[in-house]
Amino acid sequence: MGRIAIGGMQHETNTFAPSKADHAAFEAGGGWPSIQRGEPLFEAVAGANIPVQGAIQTLRARGHAMVPLTWAAASPSAHVTRDAFERIVGDLIERLRAAGRVDGVYLDLHGAMVCEHHDDGEGEILRRVREAVGANVPVVASLDLHANVTRQMVAQSDALAIYRTYPHVDMAETGGRAAALLDAMLSKGRRPAKAHRQFDYLTGIPSQCTFIDPCRGLYARIDEIERRHAASIDFAPGFPMADFDECGMSVVAYADTDAAARAALAEIGDAVAAAEPDFALELLEPDEAVQRAMRVGAPGAPVVLADTQDNPGAGGNGDTVGLLAAMVRQRAPDAVLGLLIDAASVARAHEAGQGATLEFALGAVSGVPGHLPFAARFAVERLGDGRFTCTGPMFRGFRMNLGPMALLREEKSGVRVVLASRKCQAADQEMFRHVGVEPVRQRLVALKSSVHFRADFQPIAREVLVVRSPGPALADPAEFPWKRLRKGLRLRPLGPVFAG
Numbered sequence: 001m002g003r004i005a006i007g008g009m010q011h012e013t014n015t016f017a018p019s020k021a022d023h024a025a026f027e028a029g030g031g032w033p034s035i036q037r038g039e040p041l042f043e044a045v046a047g048a049n050i051p052v053q054g055a056i057q058t059l060r061a062r063g064h065a066m067v068p069l070t071w072a073a074a075s076p077s078a079h080v081t082r083d084a085f086e087r088i089v090g091d092l093i094e095r096l097r098a099a100g101r102v103d104g105v106y107l108d109l110h111g112a113m114v115c116e117h118h119d120d121g122e123g124e125i126l127r128r129v130r131e132a133v134g135a136n137v138p139v140v141a142s143l144d145l146h147a148n149v150t151r152q153m154v155a156q157s158d159a160l161a162i163y164r165t166y167p168h169v170d171m172a173e174t175g176g177r178a179a180a181l182l183d184a185m186l187s188k189g190r191r192p193a194k195a196h197r198q199f200d201y202l203t204g205i206p207s208q209c210t211f212i213d214p215c216r217g218l219y220a221r222i223d224e225i226e227r228r229h230a231a232s233i234d235f236a237p238g239f240p241m242a243d244f245d246e247c248g249m250s251v252v253a254y255a256d257t258d259a260a261a262r263a264a265l266a267e268i269g270d271a272v273a274a275a276e277p278d279f280a281l282e283l284l285e286p287d288e289a290v291q292r293a294m295r296v297g298a299p300g301a302p303v304v305l306a307d308t309q310d311n312p313g314a315g316g317n318g319d320t321v322g323l324l325a326a327m328v329r330q331r332a333p334d335a336v337l338g339l340l341i342d343a344a345s346v347a348r349a350h351e352a353g354q355g356a357t358l359e360f361a362l363g364a365v366s367g368v369p370g371h372l373p374f375a376a377r378f379a380v381e382r383l384g385d386g387r388f389t390c391t392g393p394m395f396r397g398f399r400m401n402l403g404p405m406a407l408l409r410e411e412k413s414g415v416r417v418v419l420a421s422r423k424c425q426a427a428d429q430e431m432f433r434h435v436g437v438e439p440v441r442q443r444l445v446a447l448k449s450s451v452h453f454r455a456d457f458q459p460i461a462r463e464v465l466v467v468r469s470p471g472p473a474l475a476d477p478a479e480f481p482w483k484r485l486r487k488g489l490r491l492r493p494l495g496p497v498f499a500g
Contacts, residue, residue, distance in 0.1 A: 002186050004059055004179075005099055005133075006041075007069030007092045008052055008108030009085075009125060012076040012146060014241040014315025015114055016480055017472045018366045021074045023084040030075025030312075031400060031424040037091065041068040047397040051142040051175030052108040058179035059106070067102060069095040075423045076315045080115045089125055096132050104182045105129055105139045108175060111147020111162070112239035119244040123152030130156045138185040142178040144168070146205065146239035149250040154196045158185060159254050162234035164219050166210045167427065167455035169393045181232060181254070192232070192254040195265040199249040199272060201490035202240040202477040206308050206466045207281040209451045211458065214278035221271050231255040231264035235272060240477035241315060245486045279493040283468040283475050286326035290444070292465060294332055297443040301462035307337075308450040310471030313425040317341060318448045321363040321374035322469040324417060327446065328376065331413040334443035338418030339402070339426045341365070341448075346419045349380045349406035356380045357411065362419075371470050378408035378417075382436040386420060392428040392456030400424070400431070407435040427452035450475075 010032070011021055027034050033044040045053040052071055059066055070092035074080075096105070107129065113121030122141070129139055138158045143149065145163040153160065161178035163170055185191055210216055215237065222233050232254040238247065251272060253265040284292070293303035307323045310316040318341035327335050345362055352358055357380070361373035386402035403421025410416070418426075418435055426432075426447040429439050439445050440460045447453045450466075450473070458464060466475065474480055478491035485498040 001063040001065065002103030003065045003067060003101065004182065005067045005069055005096055005102045005105045006052060006055060008071045009088055010073035010108065010110045011080050011113040011121070012110050012144065012239055012314070013079055013112055013114035014076060014473060015078060015243045016241060017078040017315030018317065018368065020078045021080045021084060023087055025074040025077065026072040026084055026088060028422065029073055031398060032073035035070070035072040035088065037070050038068050041071050049169070049172045049394060049396055051171050054172030054175030055106045055108065055142065055179040058176040062183050067099045071108060076313055078315065080113055080121060082116045085115045085118070085121065089128065093128050093132055096129065102133065102137060104137060104186060105133060106179055106182055107141040109141045109143055111143035111149060111153070111236065112242055114242050114244060120150045120152055120246065123150050123156065126153055126156035138182055138191060140178045140182045142175045143236065145208070145236060147236040148238050148242055148247045149196065149236050149252060150246040151196070154194060154252060158191045159232065160234065160252055162236050164210070164222070164234070166208055166215065167394045167452040169455050192256060193258040193261040195253045195261040197251050197265055197269045198246065200488060201276050201493055202248055203237060203279040203493055204240065204281060204475045204477055205314060205450050206306065206475055207279045208237040209454060211454055214275040218271055218275060222268060225264055225267045229255060229260045229264040231260055233264050233268055235268060241473060241480065243482055243484045245484060247485060248489060276493045281466060284465055286323045286467055286469050287330065289465045289467045290326045290330045290332050293444045294330065296462055298462070299334055299441050299443055302439065302442045302445045302460065304453065304457050304461040304464045305444065305446040306450055306453065306464065306466045307446055307448050307469050308466055308475050309469055309473050310448055311425055311450045311473045312341065312423045312448060313452055314450055314473035316448070316471045316473045317366040318423055318425070319363045319365040320368055320371055320470040323446050323467055325374050327415045327444070328410050328413045332415055332444050335446070336416040336418065336432065336437055336442050337446035338432055339420045339424065339448055340417050341423050342419055343403065343421040346404045346406050346421050349408065349419065350383055350404055352380055354380055354383050360408065362417065368470055368472060377411040379411065380406060381409050381416065382407040384435045386422070388430050388434045390428040390430050394452055394455040395428045405435055407437060425449040425452060427456065429456050
């Protein structure tokens with residue numbers, strides 16, 4: 001059996017977002033474990049739906065010894081700072097060199113990291129790892145479905161495995177697939193042939209959900225094509241908020257022969273190209289969405305509103321209040337919004353105490369242009385310490401520490417809002433239960449998320465509506481002020497072309 005080095009660094013970069021990911025952001029983890037170095041990694045990820053945990057389980061089951069390096073993750077935001085990247089990756093490479101001979105390397109990466117000094121963060125990590133271990137040691141990585149898979153990432157690795165679900169319920173499973181690819185290379189004594197294709201259109205992340213077409217159908221095709229060509233195929237719809245020339249959708253294929261890899265790639269590639277018109281998605285304005293939810297939602301079957309443009313999972317800070325204001329204007333009954341990230345307001349609620357009623361100016365912490373706090377009188381209904389374990393399909397087993405939390409109720413409308421101190425998208429019902437709200441009993445549930453919430457909330461929802469409310473994670477990529485994309489890339493399906 002082999003001796004396998006494992007490590008990783010996860011960050012999804014929205015280059016238009018208001019705040020960068022410094023070293024402290026990785027120390028905090030943003031709902032994921034904090035920076036792990038060496039042996040503590042195993043305990044930190046145990047039982048969680050995290051790629052590296054899936055890889056650990058698979059490698060262990062196949063009898064391999066593991067050398068833990070460095071692993072880190074931070075909430076999506078603007079660029080990773082030079083300092084954070086160099087400290088974390090520098091430590092990973094130093095540990096890899098100190099480990100001596102290894103038979104393989106597994107890396108838990110995201111695929112859409114842009115740094116202050118490297119457009120292609122993962123490509124640079126893979127380049128440094130390859131330089132450290134040489135050409136003969138197989139290197140594999142798992143990637144997020146939103147990876148912008150670059151030429152360098154494919155060239156510097158021997159295989160990439162990419163999530164196939166959005167919401168990402170298969171994160172650990174994908175780490176296991178990557179580890180199985182590495183195990184196969186060691187067993188066969190050879191690396192697979194590989195093929196890679198990038199596409200010439202962008203699509204907004206709400207339409208990339210695998211619960212709905214076209215992605216639902218495309219991923220079903222992958223299973224069929226894999227069997228026919230004895231290949232490993234993955235499709236990354238990409239993260240359309242990273243302003244660099246290789247942003248966008250791509251597919252990769254691996255097989256025993258060049259011919260098989262190319263044939264598999266051609267089939268899935270043609271299907272992705274043909275699906276372009278099907279990636280369009282209805283977006284509603286806040287008041288329109290709330291009115292529709294009030295008509296059809298009911299306790300036991302709430303309407304869920306996705307506040308997608310302020311999604312902390314796509315670079316938003318979870319602090320805009322456009323949708324909250326619409327809910328109050330419409331006096332939405334049995335309505336709750338979460339998570340609103342506003343540490344100062346949480347502290348004020350804790351100071352006042354449960355049962356107090358006072359004036360709050362909520363949100364607008366990060367300075368989204370033209371956006372102001374929402375001022376009103378709120379009752380403090382419930383307080384929490386922000387420590388709980390998630391139970392939904394995606395975040396199951398995640399031990400959350402969101403800092404102090406509070407549940408407030410607006411005095412006139414009765415609309416409630418769940419506040420947290422640390423940024424995390426609202427993708428698990430335990431985030432509401434922690435402060436006494438049972439989501440299924442509401443008429444309207446508004447979530448700071450784009451798609452991940454669907455894993456836990458769609459089963460209880462009568463309907464899901466995607467809302468165009470203020471925030472930096474624009475649902476229509478054509479609305480971003482792009483400067484550095486490759487010429488000819490369509491900025492939305494069948495949309496305008498980037499001219500440079």
